[in-house]
Structure formats: structure tokens, C-alpha cells
Amino acid sequence: MSNKKHILMKKQKLEYSPNINKLRYFVFTPILCMIFSFTFAQQAINGIVLDENSQPIPGVSILEKGTNNGVETDFDGNYSMDVSSMNSILVFSSIGFSSQEVAVENQTIISVTLQEDVSLLEEVVVTTGYGTKKRRDITGSIASINAGQIDSRPIASVEEALQGMVPGLNIAQRASSPGELGTISIRGLGSITAGTQPLWVIDGFPTDQRNAQSINPADIKSVDVLKDASSTAIYGSRGANGVIIITTKSGIKGRSNLNLTITNGSASAPKSARMTVLNAEEYVQFHKEKNGGIIPDFIANNWDGVTDTDWQDLIFRNGQYQNYAISASGGNEKVTYLLSGNYVDQQGIVMGEGQKKYSARAKVDFKASDRVTVGINLAPNITTVGRKSPGTDDSDWASLYAQSLMLAPILPIKRGNGTFSMNSDLPGSLPVGNPMETMQNWEFDQSFFSLLAGMNLNIEITEGLNFMSSFSANIGTSKSETYYLPTVGQTVPIAMSPVSSYNTGQNQSTSWLNENTINYKKVIGDHSFDLLGGYTVQHNIFESVSANTSELKVPGVKNVNIGNSDNLSGANSKNESSLISYLGRLNYSLKDKYLLTATVRSDGSSVFGENNRTQTFGSAALGWRFSEESFFQEQDLVTNGKLRISYGTTGSNAIPSFASRATFSTLEHAFGSNAVFGTTLGNPGNSSLTWETAKQLDIGLDFGLFNNRLNIVFDYFNNETTTLLLTKGIVPSSGYASFLTNIGSMRNKGLEITLNTEIVRTEDWKWYIGGNITTNDQEILDLGGEDEIQNFFGALRRVVGGELQQIRGPKVIGIARVGDDQSAQHLQTPGALIYEDVNDDGKISNFLGADGQLVGDTNVDLIYGFNTNVRYKNWELSALLNGQSGAWVYDFFLIQLGASFRQTNLSKEFWYDGRYIDEANPGNGITPAADGFDTASGPVSSFGSVKTDYWRIRNITLNYDIPKSFSDKLGLSSAKIFTSVENLHTFTDFVGGNPEARRASAGGPSLIGGSQIGSVTDGRELGLNSPPGLPLPRTWTLGINLNF
């Protein structure tokens, strides 16, 4: 067959109506395609034009440069044309897309992907959950970022890519050791005890943060953050905290590509980000002042007068960062594929910390017929994480960072006899361990394996009617080992065991999901309908097992039988849950101006009480594209405008699987030496336990000005969470202290403003600026009749009318001076902290008493991000800033651990600089004298309640696109070099470490002497910092990206 004939046939096809015999069409198209690829002559060219989501673009004009020769793509994005020369250049252009030039260069198939023009945000396709929509048709609040905003940054996971980029999304890197998860919330924390984490959906699979973190950032095509009820109601009982949808890249037909990215760099903890502690001279001076001007014996007898150890310098290092990502993609009419692999080796800034990630992805779509597509997506991942001390996240005393801050500078690394020195060498001092010793003796290793695998089937039953079914599974295992071998004969450091120990634990989670949806799209005149119906089933099992032993007989052997058999103990657990859902959604638009979205989802969840297992959630939203109205057409300032209003309910089912069921727990007992098995009433259960329900209102306004070069999005949100899952007190004589029930309510309301503008757009220059601000006003409305709930001994409280967590204590109002009457105060010496006597009783109480008052709120009231991007020819410079304000934290470390009343080292900024020395040197009026801190009122007071406001230069990246002429010579289709710095600097008044750091939650509220509700958080992590968080690493990288 001649080429011409093929082309003819193909053209002919376009004229066929859909009713024409389809069988021929099905059979011939693929065959034709294959033949094309083998037999095309020099002057004929064909291909397909797709958008970034691999959707064909009809009506793209293709022009042979310098001629009048041109064609347009058909409905399926296909084109074919003859060109006059193999050296011709083709220009592809279409409304809403940046035009693109491609040199023919002996190619016969030229398929291109057109990039959507950023200034035309309205045309961007957004993943809405169970479907996609153009941004112009969206009625809810959805923010998106795409691959271009991730690619050049030295980030190991998606969380880092999102920080500062999305209004309403707060990502706090609580712990900055590699492999630690950030704390993420959307539009404020909407729950007190149940989870506040958004739902993560990866390629349609609802899963958790750990899985999202394991994704290779280079695989990510887009991340869509669903924030209001209109968007999240389709996820029903899991939508209350928002939904983050990650879509991975796919192969594109006719466009083979091999992409290699190598990034190398180094991370460090800059001195400016560390906590500054006293050097030996300052330490001696401080203790001399504290001791009435005389050098205390513990220094005189133990300091050689020379030793000045900087313990932080000993634990921090330059951590190497390496990232290798390779991907191959392509496809033909029948099959598209993407294969990718990624290796990340990220050393921590603290000795011995680091993670390694190995991940791969195979994504293949097979078009079995013109109407049937089968796809498979496999993504295995292995991550290993290690460190050489108890983590900063769970140890006040024994993490390397905490030890390095507290250990006195007058101590040498090793004593004269060659053993490691410790704080207990100073008589009367706390036995803070030596980080060098801990590093030598402690090992912690963790490894994760996960496999997210899915198959999907898509059938176009008839024009506009699609059936889709998917079956996917997520299998994850993790293993951890802790091994500790204390130095023989040394004093036991605080928080460390006197004997050697070994612990090993494994857990496995298995989750499967079946989703079936039918989607029908129809346009009738001015009316456009998009209907979705579906049925999904998900089942999750999480199992864990662990074993511990101690007093290891043969050091170095990691086997639980090596220890003292008396100390061998084990534990296991299993949690299981099921979810069955029916969902439906209607999108309707009239004249492309009036938009309606109605969503309903009915969920049945096994985790709730048998009386309350199913519930229906729903939302409705209206949109009005007022810029399409005729009265708006006459001006040209506002080129795009849309008003959106949505209201709906979503739920949160983030409670432990069996919290609703009463259980017996076990108690050991022995009569004499005869051990017996005992049971006691455990979790009280509650057969009426049900969802937390969030009622969410969102009013949004989208503006495109100056031909859409300035885009502004406003969103007002008001989210009220009701039927909060709270533990309610019950009379103790009942035999219980409390039970979990649904009471109370809270609200988050605020405003999000996003602004994106392209200030300069010329041939050579492009300058883009974007920014976003979110405010959040949080209030507890009701606590089931209680006025407050106390935690952390009453230092932290939830109070009706207040934010989710408050810090309570006496308020410091100054420093005592000579001659002041301070008779009410505990310490009446000049230089002592003075507290406010609220009830004027002439006494200062501690935080529990009458003088306790609100000294800090923990909600982040304002978050913001700012990014800019300047492009000149092949050079591109971008910067990202982000920050927050309004949240306070109780810094228990400053006050209790590294405090002036101890002999540990302490924060120079907090305790030393500006302190009161004498009347001639009264200091800054804030910092007390060395002996001016009073432990009776001091434990919790406004003195330790500190602001966590900061702003940070999060990232600066410089990109250079290697000129085409040069990359061609190397056989590359494109290449670029980039250099980047992450976390360049944080501007903050916060003392030392990371202002976002918080204490890990200590688990569920313990019922006195009785049962405990597992893994219900007590929210302590909101208000408490102890130990201090590691500074965020400053990471410099250099990278290269090659496309073959």
C-alpha cells in the first residue's frame, strides 16, 4: 500500500460519523499505525498533539515555518502533513497553550506535548477525585502544583514540595531528621482527638502520609489539594481534613523519552540556626554569679581552666545528598508506558542519621480496543532510615542534640582515664550523657517496604458514557531495630538504660480497594452535564509484632535470645477496618456561565459503634463565571471572573479500629512463685460512637486581570466540626475515668488569598511572581458541657472560646530591682523574675492556681508563601519564601532541662545575654539574674511560652537550559543544569533549633490506673517543645537533567 493511501484512509476516518461500522475502525487503526511507523516516506509526517495530561488537543494548528503549508489536528489530536524538506521546522500552536517549534530532522512521527500557558490558569486540568475538570469549571476550592514546580529542587518527598506553595495548607517539619514525617493540616486543625491529617490519594488510592512520602518526586505530574466540602465530599467520611491527590506521570504515545536527573549536594546545620549555648568562660561566669560571686566547688574541682568543648560541633556534620532519577516513557497507539527508578541517599546533619530511598514505577496502559483500556501501575519502594541515638522526637534527654546542648562545656570529651566524660562528673549534676558515647553505643535502624499496585479497566460504553473499574492494593511492611550497649562501668546517663538491650519490631499493613464508577457526559444545547456514580470497597489490616530483651550475653549479636531470658518480652497487635461507599456527583453548567456541582457519598465504616456505622455526606456548590456575561464583555480589565459558593458536610473516621468495642486487658499476677493470668476491664467502648462531622462553607472569588496576566483567588472558609470525638469524664466510682464519645464542636474560619502575576513577558525576559496568605481563626465552641480539658498536668488546656490548645501559667511582668517591694514573690532578690499576682492575695501560685492565666495560644493564625521566577533566555532563577505567625509553644526544654537552676549548659540567648547582673548592669529587663529563676512558680509560666513566628528563604534555584544546538550534538533532545539551596535561612526570634518543632504526642489520655485509649492523640504536640527540634538542614545541590 502506498503512503498516500494510508493518509487518505485516515483522513476519511475523520468524516465518518460515530455510527459508521466501528469494527473496521477498531481493527484498522492500530494496524495502520504500525504500518506508518515502518513505511513512511521522507516528506510525510504525522503524529499526535497532547496536553500535559496526555489528553489529545483538537484544532492545533501546525505550520511549516516560513511557508504557508499548514494543517490542523483532528478530534483525537492526530495530524498528518507533507513537508517540503527534512530540515523544516514545524510550529505547533493552539489557544491556551504555549506554541512550540520542532525540527523535523528525518523524523516521520512527531508527537508533541503542548504546555499550557501559565497565564491561562483557567484552562489547567485539575484532578477532582474520581475525575478531572478544567479549572474554569471548578466550583470548589482546589489548589494545584505541577511537576515544573518540583523538578529542580533537592527534595526527598512531596511534603517539602508543597510547603509555602498552597494557600490553606500548613506543613510543619516537626522533626528534621531524614525520614521523619511532617505535620500537615489544611485550613487549621479541625479536631481535638481524632486525626487532623488530610487524606492522601495516590493515583486514585486513598492512603496515608508515609506512602505519599515514599513517592519519587520526579514521578509526580501534579498535586491537587482539595479544601472545601464541594471538593472533598466525594471522599465522604475521610474528607473532613481535606484531600491531597497525587497524580503520577504517564507515558505519551508517539513520544519516546529517556530522562535522567542527577542531583548531588551537601546539607549542614548553619550556626545561625542552632541553639547557642555558653562556652566554658561564660558557663563559669554564670555559675559564679549564681553562687554569690564565688566559683562553685564543682567547677573549681573539675575544670582545668582550659577545656572548652563545643559539643554541637562534635555532632553536626556536612551530610551528603545524592539523588538519581531515571525514567523512560513512550508509547504507540496501543500501549503507553512509563518506567522510572529513583535512588536518594540523604545523610542527616547529625552524625549517624540518614535515609536511603529506592523506588521504581511501572505504569502501562493498553488500549485493548478503541473503547477499552486496561492499565497497570506498580510502584515498589524501599526506604531505610538510621540514627545513632534516641530520636530528638521522643527523647528529652538522650538525643544527640539534647545531650550536646546540655553537657557542660568545661568537660573534656574523654577523661584522663580514657572514658567518656558526662555531666555527672560534676557533683550534684544531672547525669546527662555524652553524645560521643551515645553515638558509639546506640543503633537505630528502620526499613520500610511498600508496594502500591493497581489495575484499572476503562470502557467507553458509548459516546460520553464511561465505565471504570479498578482494583488496587497497598502492601507495606516496616521493620525497626534498636540496639544499645552501654559502656561497662560508666554512670548511667539520664534516660538511658543501665543494661544493654535489643528491640526488634515489624509491622505489616495490607489494604485493598475496589472502585467502580460510571461517568456520563452530555452536552445538550446550552446545557452540559457530567454525571458520576460509583461504588467502592476498601479493607485495611495493620499488624505489628515486637520483641525486646536486655542484658545481652554476647554483645553485637542482634537476636532476642542473646539476652537474659527473664527479660525477654514480646507484643503484637492487629487492627482491621472496612469501608463500603456509594458515591455520586453531578456537574452541570448552563451556557458555560452558571455552574452547579452536587456531591453525595454514603459511607459504612467498621470502626464505629454498631448503632452508627453508616452515614451520608454531601455538598452543593454554585459557580458563576460573571466575566462571560455580556455586561462584562465591554471592559477589558477583568478578563476572567468567577464567584463560587459551596457548602457541605464531610466526616472524619480517624480513630483506632476497635475504639467502639469494650475489651478486657490483661494483668500479670503471681501467687508466690506461681504466675497466673489475670484480666481486667479495659477500653470501656461505646456502641454509639460515630463520625466527627465537618460542616464547611466556602465562598470564593477568582479574578483574571490584564488579559489574565494577574490572577487573584480569594476564598473565605468557615468550617465547623461537630460531634467531636472526645473522652468524656465519668464519675470515677463507675470504675472508669472517661469514655470516648461524640460531643462538642469547634470552628476554623479564615481567608485565603492567592495572587499570581506575570509581570514581564517578552521574547527574552519573563518574570513571574506568586504569593499566598491564609488566615485562620480557631475557636473551641463546645466541649460537651465542660469548660475546659486539661492535659500535660494542666499546663496545657483546651478551653471553650479559645484556640485548640492554650498554655497556662503565671505571667512574668518584669525583673525585681533593688528597693522594690516584692513580698508576694517567691524570690525577693534583685534580678528575680516577678510574676503577676492576678488575685492580689499577696502570693504567687503556680500554673494550676489562681495566678495561672493564658500565656500562649498554639494555633497558627497566619501562613504565607511567596515565590518568584525570573527567566532570561536560557537562564531561570526562582525563589520560594514561606512563613507563619501567631502560634506559641511552651518551651519545656529551655525552662526545665536546660534551665538556670541546673548545672547543665543552657541557652545563651535565653539565660545569659542581657541578664541582670547588678543594679549597675540590670540587663534587658527580661532575662533574670543567674539565680533569679524561681522554681516554685517557674515550671510553667509566660517566661517559657515563646512565639514561633518565622519566615524562611525556603529555596533558591538557578536553572540553565543548555542550548538546543549544543544538546543536539550530544544526542540529547534537551538538557539543563541547575543549582539550588534549600532552607537558606530562617528569620525568627525563636530561641534555637526549629520553630516548627513540637514534642511528639505522648499517646492517648491515660485513664488513672485503668485503661488507655490507644493512639488517640492528646494534642500535647501542639503546645510543647521538648527536646528542641533539630535545625532544618541547609542543603546546597548541583544537578543535571538530560533528555534523550
Place this chain on the structure above:
Amino acid sequence: MKTKKDNSRDIMKQGFLKSKINMICCIVFVVLISSCSTDFLDVAPDDRIDAAAFFSNPDQLVFAVNGLYASQRDIFGDLNFYDLIETRSDNTKNNGQDQKERIETDTFEETSGNLLLIKAWTKNYILINNANTIISRAPDVSFNNSLEELLVTRSIGEAKFLRAMTYFTLVNMFGDLPIRTEPTNDFNNANMARSSVSDVYALIVSDLNDAISSLPDTYDGGSFNEVGRATKLAAQTLLGKVQLQQGNKPEASSALQNIIGRYALLTNYADIHAAGNDSNAESIFDISFNPENQTGLGLNNFFIPTSVAGSLGIVAGGFAGKLPCNPTQDVLDIYEDGDLRASSSFALYDNNGSMEPYISKYIDIAAAANGSNINLVMLRYADVLLMKAEADGENAASYELINQVRRRAFGKDPSIADFIIDISAASSGTFSEKVMLERRREFLFENHRWFDLKRLPPSEALSIINAHLTSEYGDAPTMDAHSLIYPIPQSEIDISDGLVTQNPGY
């Protein structure tokens, strides 16, 4: 989801299914929807004991009873509880630098919010709720033979014995109590008002009579029949104690009469609390502690200074700070020369140059991280003898009972009269004073003194306490009658919206 089924049917009817695959898919879809059922949502835990399925056989009943003994160990092994009972008396004092709550209960300055009280109240009622659960569900437990039937009956008896003992503690601490005899199931209607002390005692007596009729005299020691469980004799002894506490002396005497001759005084007083000397010939009911099974006694760590632990060679144990609980000066002086109970109860140690007393009664040289192998003896034969004497009043037989206890204390044979050691009507003091003094010497640091004082006329008890406070603290507040019972924990009052009332004076 009828609509979707209909939807699928409509699709079929329209007849545009050109491909078999399409049809198969639609069928699969319909099948999937209809195959789901609510069973899928009924996920029961299999890694823990689901309460709904528990108590399916008598063995499980025994497990729950074992849990009661374990709870009792948790209550009495807790320093905070010791503080409320023993340190409250004139036997010990707090060092004044301890936790605020523990200092306040020692100096009679506690408020109703005191955490120690809330803990003690809660822990005791947790035990009661567990006992109630056993007592209420045991009758429905099916059994296959007479042995199993016996287990069911015995379990109810043990639960009643332990419930009685717990109510006895609570009523002496708090006075009127909510009397709960049914398990708590309805959390929204769990409030209950207090009943009078006499009603509480009526329940205790009735529980003990039930226990007496269903418990064996002894246990053979096999599995499920471990020595150390509550016996009929223990129930009778406790009944005697309960009657005596109420002032029902004839009833007390007759209950205690059953025990006379059934146990013996150990030759050596110090052996009563010797490590490993569990359920000895003098002991009628112990709370068992055993480090091998991770249930060792840790309470005594607070009594022993680190330096002493070190010099004795105790690997783990000893208290590094200021001891929270110290013998009073007063109690050091109550012993006569040669009374071996003094050296078995306290000793002196060098506290930075000054010699100070500490409680030495509970020392296990072999104690390790898992605690000491020492049982707390709750009911013992010496107590029976002294209670019987107290119940019977002043007569020669009573003096003989007292003297048996005294003779052993001086290392003599209890059955042989000793004119130096023996006391009689001619000895100084009233009979009551003599009995009280002997009890104080015999049961020093064993949680008896505070409840013993409550049997005295309130004015006498108060004058003893006031004298103690004045001598130890100088400026201590003067006590009045309300101080003889603790305040009801404030959380009980608050959560019950005032249905539970406070004791007068708080």
C-alpha cells in the same frame, strides 16, 4: 443501590453493547454491588479480648478474679496509697520536700482535688466494678462438671471477699459511699448518690458471710487452686476486723474465735516480712508480690536510702533523694529494751553526717530491677490475737492473748508465761491504751495504725494526731472531727453534678 442496578439494566436495554467485554463488566459491577453486605462492616478484633465474647467458661472467670488480686497489688503497692493510710497516722511523716499532694495529706491540709485521693478512689472502684462484673456474670457461666461448678461458686466468693475488703478500705477513708453492686454499663447514667456508712457495712458483712460459705479453708496449690487465694478463714478474720471496727465486739469475738488455733505466730518476728516467706504459718491473707513474674514490690524502694541499699548489696533499689516517708521521732521511742520488733521495723542511716531513721521492715537483699520478693501481709495471726483481746475486753484471757504476741516479740516462746515481758491489769495505762500500744508496736508500718485510731473516741484520736503534728511540724493546724475522714474526690462531685455530696468540713 437500586439506582445503579437500574442504570445498568437501562444500559443493557438500549442495546448498544457492542462488545462482550462491556457486558461482562456491567455484570461484574452489578454483582459487586449486590454482594456487599453489612457483614463486611462487622469486624471483630482478634488480637484482644472482646468483652462481648468473654466469660464463656469458668476458667475465664478465674482469670478475671486473678485480675482482682492483681488490682489489689497495684493499690497497696503504691506509695501514694501508703501515704494516705500509714503516713496519715502518727507512725510516719513526709520529709516536707516531696510532691505537694503527699505533703498535704500528711499535714491534714489536703483539698478535695488532691490527686492521691482521686487515684485511690478510682483504683478501688475499678476493682469494685471488676468484682461486680464477675459477680453479675458468673451465674450465667456454663459449667460441665462439679469441679467447674465449684470454680464458679468459689470465684463469686473470692470476688465478694475482695469487694468487701475494698469497701472496708473506702468506708474507713471516706465515710458514706456510693454502693455499687452492678457493673457499670450505661455511661450516660452512671451517677450514684452516697449511702450511709452503716449500709456500706451491711454490704461488707453480707459479702463476707457469702464468702465464708463459698470459700475453702485451704487450697491444694495446683493450677487454678494456688495457695494465696482468699480462704474461708481469711473471710472470717476480715469479718472479725469489720465488726470490731464498727464496735460490734461480741460479733467480732465470735468471728475471730474461729481462727484461734488455726494459725501460729512465727518464732522470729522478722520472718513475717522476709523475702520469699509467702503465705507463712502466721499469714492469713497476703498480697503477693513476685519479681520473677514482673510483679515485684517496688514500694519499699522509697523507704530505703541508696547508701543503705548499696552497703547491703541490693543491686537495684534505694531512693536517691530525700526519703518521702520517714519514721516519726515519737514512734522510735515506743519500744522497750529487748523488743526485737524495733530493729525489724526501722534503722538509722548516715544522712550527710546526721543519723536519721528509715523504714527497714521490707528489705529484700536480692531485689533487682523487678522489685522485691516480699508479700504485704494484710491479715495475720498476731492481729487476730490482739483483735480478739480488744473485742473481749479486759480479762485474764485477753492479757494472755496480748502476752503471746509480746513474748514472741522478745524472742520467747509465745506459749510460756514470762513475768518480765508479760503485762497484766496491774501494768500502767488503761486496757485500751495497752492494746493500742501493743498494736502500734506489732504492726508498725503495716497500714494498721490509721484505722486503729479511728476505733478510739474521736476526741482521743484527734488529740493523738494533734500531738503528733505539733511535735513534727510545730505550727500544724489543729484538727477537728472532720479530719478523720478524707474529702470525697472533687471529680466525683463535679461529674455527678452534685449528686455526690462532700463530707462536712471540706
